[in-house]
Amino acid sequence: DAGVIQSPRHEVTEMGQEVTLRCKPISGHNSLFWYRQTMMRGLELLIYFNNNVPIDDSGMPEDRFSAKMPNASFSTLKIQPSEPRDSAVYFCASSLIGNTIYFGEGSWLTVV
Amino acid sequence: GIQVEQSPPDLILQEGANSTLRCNFSDSVNNLQWFHQNPWGQLINLFYIPSGTKQNGRLSATTVATERYSLLYISSSQTTDSGVYFCAVLDTGRRALTFGSGTRLQVQP
Numbered sequence: 342d343a344g345v346i347q348s349p350r351h352e353v354t355e356m357g358q359e360v361t362l363r364c365k366p367i368s369g370h371n372s373l374f375w376y377r378q379t380m381m382r383g384l385e386l387l388i389y390f391n392n393n394v395p396i397d398d399s400g401m402p403e404d405r406f407s408a409k410m411p412n413a414s415f416s417t418l419k420i421q422p423s424e425p426r427d428s429a430v431y432f433c434a435s436s437l438i439g440n441t442i443y444f445g446e447g448s449w450l451t452v453v
Numbered sequence: 454g455i456q457v458e459q460s461p462p463d464l465i466l467q468e469g470a471n472s473t474l475r476c477n478f479s480d481s482v483n484n485l486q487w488f489h490q491n492p493w494g495q496l497i498n499l500f501y502i503p504s505g506t507k508q509n510g511r512l513s514a515t516t517v518a519t520e521r522y523s524l525l526y527i528s529s530s531q532t533t534d535s536g537v538y539f540c541a542v543l544d545t546g547r548r549a550l551t552f553g554s555g556t557r558l559q560v561q562p
Contacts, residue, residue, distance in 0.1 A: 372548070374549055374550075376552075383552060383554050383555065384539065384541075384552040385552075386549050386550070386551070389548070389549045391548065396548065396549075397548075397549060430494060432496065438548065439483065439484065439543070439548070440484075440501070441486065441498060441501040442486065442498075442541075442550055443498060444488075444495075444496040444498075446494070446495055447494055447495075447496075449494075
């Protein structure tokens with residue numbers, strides 16, 4: 342199994358630019374999660390989907406963040422406009438509902 | 454929301470030593486997982502253990518759901534065990550994992 346695949350692995354962008362992070366979950370999984378990891382706040386849930394439907398987006402920091410899951414094999418997390426405080430590692434994860442959650446390798450975002 | 458507390462926050466061991474990491478949680482849970490984040494940032498599943506005891510090589514875990522804690526045991530530690538160990542729980546109301554702040558382990562040769 343290929344595991345959860347995220348892209349890009351690393352991105353450096355200038356403040357104000359749009360950032361799009363991509364995720365391909367494990368085939369057959371029906372839950373998808375976006376987490377953010379920072380030194381100050383640790384690992385925090387941003388949003389998750391069940392069967393492509395957003396269930397809980399209460400962790401999305403503000404309107405600059407949006408996430409979509411147009412089909413079972415693809416999701417995006419978009420930040421527009423980006424700010425330096427958005428610098429973090431963004432993880433995508435997937436699972437069968439209620440079962441073991443598997444993480445991708447993360448997208449390391451730096452906004453300068 | 455559910456609170457997850459891990460202890461100790463930091464741990465330094467000599468190679469070959471044993472250790473116990475603890476995770477306390479504030480409410481009933483349907484799911485508990487232990488992860489290892491290696492020095493390259495990868496989050497690796499160790500155990501899916503909402504209750505009972507499991508073992509995988511030198512690692513084992515026990516969750517006592519009624520008393521709201523879980524323990525991760527590492528025996529005969531190796532330098533490759535270094536990294537951060539996270540406990541994450543799925544509370545009965547929410548269907549996504551809430552993470553503790555982790556235990557940072559350093560195993561010295």
